[in-house]
Amino acid sequence: MFAESALNVRNxxxxxxxxxxxxxxxxLLIIPVVIILATLIAKGGSIISIDFLFTDPTNGMTAGxxxxxxxxxxxxxxVALLASVPLGVAAAIYLNEYAGDNWFTRxxxxxxxxxxxxxxxxxxxxxxxxxxxxxxxxxxxxxxxLTLAIMTLPVVIVSTRESLRAVPQAFREACWNMGATRWQTxxxxxxxxxxxxxxxxxxxxxxxxxxxTAPIMFTGAAFFLPFLPQGVFDQTxxxxxxxxxxxxxVPGVPDNLAFGVALVLIAMVLLMNSISIAFRxxxxxxxxx
Amino acid sequence: MSAINPLNRSMTxxxxxxxxxxxxxxxxxxxxxxxxxxxxxxxxxxxxFITMEGFGFLLEDFSFREFFLSPxxxxxxEDAPEYGILAxxxxxxxxxxxxxxxxxxxxxxxxxxxGEFASGKLREYLKVLVELLAAIPSVVWGxxxxxxxxxxxxxxxxxxxxxxxxNAGIILGLMAAPIMTSIAEDAxxxxxxxxxEAAEALGATRWQVxxxxxLPAAKNGLLGAVLLGVGRGFGETMAVLMATGHxxxxxxxxxxxxxxxxxxIAAELGETAVGSPHYQALFTIGIFLFIITFIINLTADLIxxxxxxx
Numbered sequence: 001m002f003a004e005s006a007l008n009v010r011n012x013x014x015x016x017x018x019x020x021x022x023x024x025x026x027x028l029l030i031i032p033v034v035i036i037l038a039t040l041i042a043k044g045g046s047i048i049s050i051d052f053l054f055t056d057p058t059n060g061m062t063a064g065x066x067x068x069x070x071x072x073x074x075x076x077x078x079v080a081l082l083a084s085v086p087l088g089v090a091a092a093i094y095l096n097e098y099a100g101d102n103w104f105t106r107x108x109x110x111x112x113x114x115x116x117x118x119x120x121x122x123x124x125x126x127x128x129x130x131x132x133x134x135x136x137x138x139x140x141x142x143x144x145x146l147t148l149a150i151m152t153l154p155v156v157i158v159s160t161r162e163s164l165r166a167v168p169q170a171f172r173e174a175c176w177n178m179g180a181t182r183w184q185t186x187x188x189x190x191x192x193x194x195x196x197x198x199x200x201x202x203x204x205x206x207x208x209x210x211x212x213t214a215p216i217m218f219t220g221a222a223f224f225l226p227f228l229p230q231g232v233f234d235q236t237x238x239x240x241x242x243x244x245x246x247x248x249x250v251p252g253v254p255d256n257l258a259f260g261v262a263l264v265l266i267a268m269v270l271l272m273n274s275i276s277i278a279f280r281x282x283x284x285x286x287x288x289x
Numbered sequence: 290m291s292a293i294n295p296l297n298r299s300m301t302x303x304x305x306x307x308x309x310x311x312x313x314x315x316x317x318x319x320x321x322x323x324x325x326x327x328x329x330x331x332x333x334x335x336x337x338f339i340t341m342e343g344f345g346f347l348l349e350d351f352s353f354r355e356f357f358l359s360p361x362x363x364x365x366x367e368d369a370p371e372y373g374i375l376a377x378x379x380x381x382x383x384x385x386x387x388x389x390x391x392x393x394x395x396x397x398x399x400x401x402x403x404g405e406f407a408s409g410k411l412r413e414y415l416k417v418l419v420e421l422l423a424a425i426p427s428v429v430w431g432x433x434x435x436x437x438x439x440x441x442x443x444x445x446x447x448x449x450x451x452x453x454x455x456n457a458g459i460i461l462g463l464m465a466a467p468i469m470t471s472i473a474e475d476a477x478x479x480x481x482x483x484x485x486e487a488a489e490a491l492g493a494t495r496w497q498v499x500x501x502x503x504l505p506a507a508k509n510g511l512l513g514a515v516l517l518g519v520g521r522g523f524g525e526t527m528a529v530l531m532a533t534g535h536x537x538x539x540x541x542x543x544x545x546x547x548x549x550x551x552x553x554i555a556a557e558l559g560e561t562a563v564g565s566p567h568y569q570a571l572f573t574i575g576i577f578l579f580i581i582t583f584i585i586n587l588t589a590d591l592i593x594x595x596x597x598x599x
Contacts, residue, residue: 011494018496019406025398026415029466033422036433087324094325098318110590111328117517117586118335118579119524120427121551124558125575129338133563150331157328181314211426214526214551218558240428247432248531255436262432266425273424277417 040266044259052260061224061250066261068228072141072236075229076216077209079145080152085202087149088156095157096164097186116154120214123151127219142232144220148209155205163197164190196283200276207272211265213240223249239265336579343572346372350566351573362537362553364567372570374577379539380547384529385522387458387543392466392518397511399466400473405499416471423467427527434460434532448544452534455543460532461522469518476510476593477503513593520585524578526551550574 055065099105127147137143167190175185221238223245229236243261246253340347350372359373403415434456442451480503488502504511526549534546535556554571561568 011497015494015496018499019402022398022402022406025395026402029395029399029463029470030418030422032463033425036437039437087327090321090324091327094321098321099325108325108328110587111332113590114332114583114586115328117520117524117582118332119526119551119582121526121554122335122339122524122575122579122582125339125342125554125572126335128558129342129572130334133342134338153328153331181310183314183317184310186317207424211424211428213426213428214555217555240426243428243432244527244531247435258432258436262429266429269424269426269429270421273421277420 037266040259040263044256044261044263047256047260048263053264057224061246062253062257066239066242066264068225069237069239069242069261070264071228072221073210073239075141075232075236076145076148076220076238077206079141079232080148080209081202081206083146084149084153084156084205088153088205089160089198091153091157092160092164093186096161097182097190112154112157115150118151120151120212123147124215124218126150127215132219138233139218139222139235140220140233141229141236142220144216144236144238145232147215147219148212151212151215152205152208155208156201159201159204160194160198163194163201166197167193196279200280200283203272203276203279207269207276210272211240211269213238213244217241217244239268336576339572339575339579343569343576345564346566346569346573350570356573360537360539362548364557364561364570370566372566372573374550374574376537376539377548377550377553377574380533380537381523381529381549381551383454383540383547384457384461384533384549385519387454388461388465388522389515389518391459391462392469393515395462396466396469396514396518397473399470400477400511400514401499401504403470404474404477405495405503416474419467419470423471425464427464427525428531430460430464430528431531434528438532442544446544450534450546452532453544453546454533454540456534457529457532457547457549458543460528461525464525464528465518465521468521469514472514472517473507473511476507476514479510480506509592513589516585516589516592520582520589523585524551524582525549526555530555550578 052065053070054067056067057069058064095105095108099108124147127143131137131143131146132139135143137146171189171193172185175189176182180188216238220235221241222235223237223241225235225237239261243258243265246258246261350370355371355373357373357378358375359371360376360379361371361373362377363371399415399419403412403419407415435452438456438460439451442448442453442456446455484502484506485498488498493501529549530552533549533552535548535552536546537548538545540547554574557567558571561571
């Protein structure tokens with residue numbers, strides 16, 4: 001063996017130094033969030049109970065539970081999914097199965113990227129201009145959900161396209177050779193093989209939609225409502241907006257209530273993201289081709 | 290995209306395949322095409338609708354000079370309302386700027402660690418963690434700024450109020466960092482392994498490989514990541530609404546409260562009458578935000594794609 005030269009030793013030392021430096025940066029990125037989560041749990045954990053989740057707010061929102069907000073979020077997310085999943089999946093089918101590699105496809109991709117980059121408050125303005133006023137939906141679940149659906153459309157398109165792309169081309173060619181049309185091939189071969197991948201994207205979208213606040217503030221979510229929504233043309237409370245309201249708009253809200261609302265919201269979002277990630281990993285491990 | 294077109298069989302003259310399946314296929318093709326171009330329609334739709342709502346202001350009360358150069362945003366002044374967004378732009382810029390100072394070193398450092406140093410399970414775990422961090426909703430970040438950072442800043446720096454540029458900048462930096470990390474890591478991953486192998490074959494150590502080979506090769510992708518972070522900072526609403534202090538002000542120090550463009554819309558839209566000059570002015574800010582973020586995203590995309598082609 002060669003003896004290690006001084007240069008080698010120095011190089012190794014520098015390398016280790018950099019390794020540790022970058023590790024520190026990664027850790028420093030994560031530590032504040034861990035502290036924040038711990039604080040949320042420490043200050044808001046005590047109020048979380050079945051009662052908190054399933055009772056109405058009382059005393060001008062300074063006491064009681066969060067049920068109307070929770071239910072409203074479910075409404076908004078469900079209606080948004082009904083609109084964006086079919087549209088997003090169809091768009092992804094077009095991009096992956098029909099579109100050629102040309103300037104037109106490129107423009108569509110740019111539009112998708114830009115749609116994802118438009119500030120959420122601009123989406124809110126669009127929702128007000130288009131759905132609330134122009135289409136006459138008023139401030140309603142429908143207007144809020146459609147606004148969110150358009151905003152989160154890129155999430156569905158990108159993840160669906162990703163899972164369509166993972167279906168091997170040979171599957172399609174085999175099907176075409178049997179005399180199947182393009183649509184028959186997509187419906188019977190491509191989509192069944194991609195459906196679980198699409199699902200992970202949908203879960204991700206649910207998580208995004210749950211946390212968004214600005215787009216629903218003026219399109220359908222209300223600060224406080226004494227009744228539950230009966231249909232898509234009603235207004236509703238929503239969990240994300242409820243956090244904003246109890247944190248900034250209502251005086252005298254006890255600390256643990258606001259922290260509790262934040263904790264429920266962040267727990268829902270992180271839980272759904274974790275499910276989506278775990279599901280994705282499980283699929284990757286299971287892949288047969 | 291396919292080499293074999295299944296519809297070619299209808300080329301044979303004596304074999305007309307236009308049965309029910311053929312029509313269904315054409316119909317579906319039309320439907321998915323419409324869905325495919327929906328993103329373009331929505332982008333154009335967004336621009337048209339916010340312009341429609343803000344149009345009256347642009348025609349009547351709008352003065353280029355006042356709008357962009359006046360630091361006074363006093364839309365509810367009865368006698369002489371002023372619509373200057375200079376202070377709001379300064380607010381957004383100062384917060385975004387500080388956020389980038391926080392986020393750029395950490396996100397690039399983390400991306401380098403995850404992409405070049407970490408391996409196997411550790412890399413997987415870190416990537417999942419970064420993805421989860423990116424998922425925390427902005428209203429929760431705003432709440433953190435309000436209820437955790439605010440007292441912390443008051444204690445640490447002995448200032449009366451902790452809602453200021455510093456607070457919002459740190460919050461926004463923490464928010465943007467995970468997204469920038471994953472885009473930067475993608476950029477590092479896009480550098481072909483043969484570059485690294487060639488450098489290692491010449492006797493370079495790992496950090497030499499990173500600094501002399503990988504980073505220069507990934508330069509454009511990393512720049513794209515930073516630009517997208519800036520775009521995100523510019524467009525962020527709830528967190529800056531809750532953590533900046535929301536005072537129209539050109540900041541002189543980190544401890545001054547400011548107000549952002551996005552936050553102004555969020556705070557005032559609910560109080561204005563539909564169609565009033567104030568309401569239309571808010572939509573005009575929306576048009577401005579739309580154009581700025583459009584340019585930022587487009588530039589980022591062109592920079593990133595530029596290198597992929599080469």
